[in-house]
Amino acid sequence: MALPLWAATGLLAPIVVVLPLHSLLQALSGDGGGAVAAEAARSLDGWVFTVVYTGFGVQALALGGLSALYVRDRWGHLLRGRLAGLPASSPTAPARRATAVAAAGAALLPMAAYLLWAAGATAGLSPYQAERNDGTFRLLAGLDGLSAAAAAAGVLLLAFHTGRAGRTRLRTAVALAWAASAVLATRGGWTLLTGTFNEGVVDPSQQPTALMTLVYAVEVLVGVLVLTAGAHLFAERSAGR
Template structure:
């Protein structure tokens, strides 16, 4: 059980480390951190790069499919959407969903800026540039998913010239990343 958490923590760090190290900001292990890796580092680079390519390809293919299937619904801007008699209820729901998104998003954004709340002493000692990048990405997914791009733009952006596909695409991508990553971390913690 403890080994699984350590392996998941190693995987988390190394996943975000690909991008951080590509720009030269990652760095090695923190002082006092274990130097024993779960797998050789090249494995994470190869496997995660493959998953990134696969995810981008599936997203692009879905976008092409959605364009063929529902093109007539994606045309125009937010201001061209018809008035809905349920608009006030949708706005209340959008604000409630945005406030709910603050629950998982706030700890990630706090940790990305250096907070240690909710972390055990081992995890605090192992923080590197990779850790901060990963936490910032988690927070970004939550913000993009619900609070800004998705629900609020659709609920309150009726006068906007923003193309209609942008808010649903951001909400779809951000919420999928948040839900899938949270599900993976929940399963790997068992």
């Protein structure tokens, strides 16, 4: 169950975060939400976006609540305590630390790129995406940039849990690494997949640039590395019990 729960977190969590902010932005700006919403309005009735994405939001909240109860019942005993309670050395500790450092280092690229795009920069974007650099796009870019930072912080906390970091609750660090890595891997993977299928079909100006493709690929890499480090940690922790 862990893998589909992780993937669902990555696909649905951004909707829960961005949809209310998008609605607020639309209400304040009065421009229909920018280029993305304007393009959707040309092909869909106005109510479709609201109904569909509100439905996704309800689905996310319902599945999130049920998943939290499931995780508590099945793996709750592995999530108790603080990071200081984890063993200082273990068979997988060196590999987990190396994986954590690699993931955190790789996360710097998507973090920097997305935060720059969220601030309004268009360098590295395709001409089509640069024109759509509106409030909605910046919200999504900001979410991806913060997810990269959160994934790096979460996996480093789980790998290096000495000193003040040891006071952090284990479930807090796990939730941070879980949600952030899922967002990175699924959003990056989905964008790579759609870009591959659209190659040669859509206008060349809509194709992602080399930098965008690299950022998406690194997102997936970071997400998988964080997931791998967490899986080894909890497999070892479960076996120890």
